[in-house]
Amino acid sequence: MRISIIGSGNVATHLAAAFANAGHNIVQIWSRDFHHASLLAYHTRSEAVERIELIDKNIDLAIIAVKDDAIANIASQLNLGNTLLVHTSGSTSIDILKGSSAKIGVLYPLQTLSKDKEVDFSHVPLLIESNSEEVVQILKDLASSASSQVLEVNSEKRLSLHVAAVFASNFVNSLYSAAKEVLDTQGLDFQLLRPLIAETARKAQHSNPKEVQTGPAIRNDQATIHKHLEFLSSATPQLQALYETLSQHIINFYHKP
Amino acid sequence: MRISIIGSGNVATHLAAAFANAGHNIVQIWSRDFHHASLLAYHTRSEAVERIELIDKNIDLAIIAVKDDAIANIASQLNLGNTLLVHTSGSTSIDILKGSSAKIGVLYPLQTLSKDKEVDFSHVPLLIESNSEEVVQILKDLASSASSQVLEVNSEKRLSLHVAAVFASNFVNSLYSAAKEVLDTQGLDFQLLRPLIAETARKAQHSNPKEVQTGPAIRNDQATIHKHLEFLSSATPQLQALYETLSQHIINFYHKP
Numbered sequence: 001m002r003i004s005i006i007g008s009g010n011v012a013t014h015l016a017a018a019f020a021n022a023g024h025n026i027v028q029i030w031s032r033d034f035h036h037a038s039l040l041a042y043h044t045r046s047e048a049v050e051r052i053e054l055i056d057k058n059i060d061l062a063i064i065a066v067k068d069d070a071i072a073n074i075a076s077q078l079n080l081g082n083t084l085l086v087h088t089s090g091s092t093s094i095d096i097l098k099g100s101s102a103k104i105g106v107l108y109p110l111q112t113l114s115k116d117k118e119v120d121f122s123h124v125p126l127l128i129e130s131n132s133e134e135v136v137q138i139l140k141d142l143a144s145s146a147s148s149q150v151l152e153v154n155s156e157k158r159l160s161l162h163v164a165a166v167f168a169s170n171f172v173n174s175l176y177s178a179a180k181e182v183l184d185t186q187g188l189d190f191q192l193l194r195p196l197i198a199e200t201a202r203k204a205q206h207s208n209p210k211e212v213q214t215g216p217a218i219r220n221d222q223a224t225i226h227k228h229l230e231f232l233s234s235a236t237p238q239l240q241a242l243y244e245t246l247s248q249h250i251i252n253f254y255h256k257p
Numbered sequence: 258m259r260i261s262i263i264g265s266g267n268v269a270t271h272l273a274a275a276f277a278n279a280g281h282n283i284v285q286i287w288s289r290d291f292h293h294a295s296l297l298a299y300h301t302r303s304e305a306v307e308r309i310e311l312i313d314k315n316i317d318l319a320i321i322a323v324k325d326d327a328i329a330n331i332a333s334q335l336n337l338g339n340t341l342l343v344h345t346s347g348s349t350s351i352d353i354l355k356g357s358s359a360k361i362g363v364l365y366p367l368q369t370l371s372k373d374k375e376v377d378f379s380h381v382p383l384l385i386e387s388n389s390e391e392v393v394q395i396l397k398d399l400a401s402s403a404s405s406q407v408l409e410v411n412s413e414k415r416l417s418l419h420v421a422a423v424f425a426s427n428f429v430n431s432l433y434s435a436a437k438e439v440l441d442t443q444g445l446d447f448q449l450l451r452p453l454i455a456e457t458a459r460k461a462q463h464s465n466p467k468e469v470q471t472g473p474a475i476r477n478d479q480a481t482i483h484k485h486l487e488f489l490s491s492a493t494p495q496l497q498a499l500y501e502t503l504s505q506h507i508i509n510f511y512h513k514p
Contacts, residue, residue, distance in 0.1 A: 170472030
């Protein structure tokens with residue numbers, strides 16, 4: 001397919017690379033930051049354009065991969081007639097594109113993507129949506145060319161997947177940071193925790209996480225919880241409330257009817 | 258070494274297996290639950306004993322691997338003269354063993370261990386402590402026979418590592434459960450999140466987690482946070498406060514001076 005990309009952030013970068021690698025033709029790239037657009041264009045052998053109006057309508061698909069709150073404005077500035085138009089947002093309804101084209105859809109990669117971190121795109125679940133069966137088929141074919149996990153979900157289910165992803169990835173990563181803060185106060189190397197982090201994630205690959213929970217909170221071991229809170233109050237007081245909330249959440253989850 | 262083990266839970270089971278595999282002689286096992294002790298004894302070709310007083314003093318080391326609040330009581334019931342005695346607790350000072358033997362120490366495996374989940378023990382950090390240089394050397398040799406990661410840390414540093422481990426493993430796993438709860442309400446398969454969970458942990462193997470944080474909270478994207486809280490309030494209200502606390506924690510961590 002001939003594809004143009006609006007945006008040059010984490011999602012735009014990985015989608016452009018994945019579709020280029022799958023043999024598609026990345027035609028043009030526009031971004032608020034022309035320097036970023038140029039870099040991405042260089043890596044995908046496409047053309048960076050300075051003004052959004054310069055995106056040419058002679059393409060099969062335009063992908064809007066920008067911040068959620070910029071999608072509506074970007075869509076209204078495009079002048080692509082009835083070219084297929086999709087956004088890549090987990091938490092934005094497909095309806096936001098209504099009026100911008102007769103052919104609209106969503107293509108949401110369920111993965112944590114950082115520009116400068118390579119990822120095996122063939123295992124990234126791609127969630128697609130359209131109000132047209134024809135477009136669903138086009139997006140399925142496109143998504144399948146880059147990933148082995150393609151699923152059609154409506155806007156509400158996609159929102160729930162995004163919420164779940166925030167828990168399982170964004171919040172999880174913030175707890176890795178919290179753990180590092182604790183070790184930093186003692187001059188201990190974060191490296192010591194990496195086998196534990198890897199094993200915890202590995203268990204979740206094969207188990208129901210509910211069934212492999214360990215630690216003081218699931219045992220309702222108040223003596224240890226108290227010791228930990230005392231330690232935190234002197235070493236990293238900014239983490240005390242977080243420890244309490246998460247412990248109480250686990251206690252409620254397992255011990256309340 | 259000739260080693261007897263007090264306990265038959267997750268830590269006792271994995272330590273017994275690891276030291277047996279490393280060529281040590283597991284002599285006797287006692288546990289509150291004789292059936293569990295017998296099973297572990299069967300797997301490590303050792304003898305299960307019904308009463309704790311039957312643990313024979315003709316050994317080089319007794320390992321107390323029981324719940325933290327049972328250590329003191331168990332130690333006082335042993336009658337092993339000055340046999341080397343260690344506990345395996347992250348959050349318990351070595352001092353709890355004072356008076357039970359002249360040779361005491363700690364051997365704490367920094368890993369999430371579930372009885373029925375195999376783990377590559379050679380990568381489990383083993384943290385050791387003793388008030389005697391001679392015992393430190395004995396424990397270093399023993400630990401090194403089963404793991405490539407052996408480190409001497411005092412009781413305060415060990416406590417900080419346990420607290421950090423609770424954040425990086427126990428709390429993380431509870432967030433995997435929370436994510437599953439969200440998907441369950443929509444009839445979506447937890448399998449969809451597994452690539453994301455694996456990638457999030459993989460990133461932390463090579464990066465400082467602070468530098469690879471993604472998601473609505475680090476962008477202080479209040480519109481998306483609000484959408485997510487609205488979704489949670491109807492689908493899984495028990496997760497709403499947790500979402501708010503964690504989002505606010507991330508916002509404070511990155512956006513407050």
